Amino acid sequence: MKLEYLLFDFTDEETGSCSFDAMASVLPTRLPGVLDEIRAVLSWAYREFGPPSALGQEGEWDFEVQASVEDDVPLKITYDVERARFSMLPAPAGRVTLALTISGSRAFGEAFREAFPE
Template sequence: MRLDYLLFDSSDEDSGHCSFDALASVLPERLPALVAEVEAVLRWAHRAFGLPDADGGEWDYALQLTGADGEPLVIAYDAALGGVRLPGPVTARVALALTLGGSPAFASAFLDAFPDA
């Protein structure tokens, strides 16, 4: 899948694990397209590597949403539904941050699945 909003920076740890960080800022009318990309990436990760596990698992993630005033907004990914839940109508610019971390196998598979990320 081509990603237009999520452009990831990557970093590697000495342990071989990696992280991919993306930050996107959009107006309300662009938020559905950005959320669709987040959902695609997280659905892929769940299908390919199972549930996220921060304690030595194959992968984990963090998802954050911030309003124009810098206030954190509630955002969550529901793995059972394969979708993102937002706090309600968004009427101003927001910034979304998505961080993925994982094993070398996760990193390789991520780069294969999203080569333009």
């Protein structure tokens, strides 16, 4: 899948786990496009590797999404993987910056790079 907003940096750790980090900063009119890409990536991970869980707890992958508006005012953002639904409070009024971190096993990392090539 080709991503328009998210460009991931890959980190491979000696333990065999890996992480992918992406950040996007957009005006409110572009926010739905970024959220759709995050939803697509997380839905793929859920479909292919099951529900997110910390790697030390038998999970293959986990994620964190953070959001802020101009002047680094944090937004509370949550994502329900099973329902593929975001909630964000307060509603953003200016430029929004979203950061997505996905961590996973070596197998997860290989599959991720294949599914989302640069």
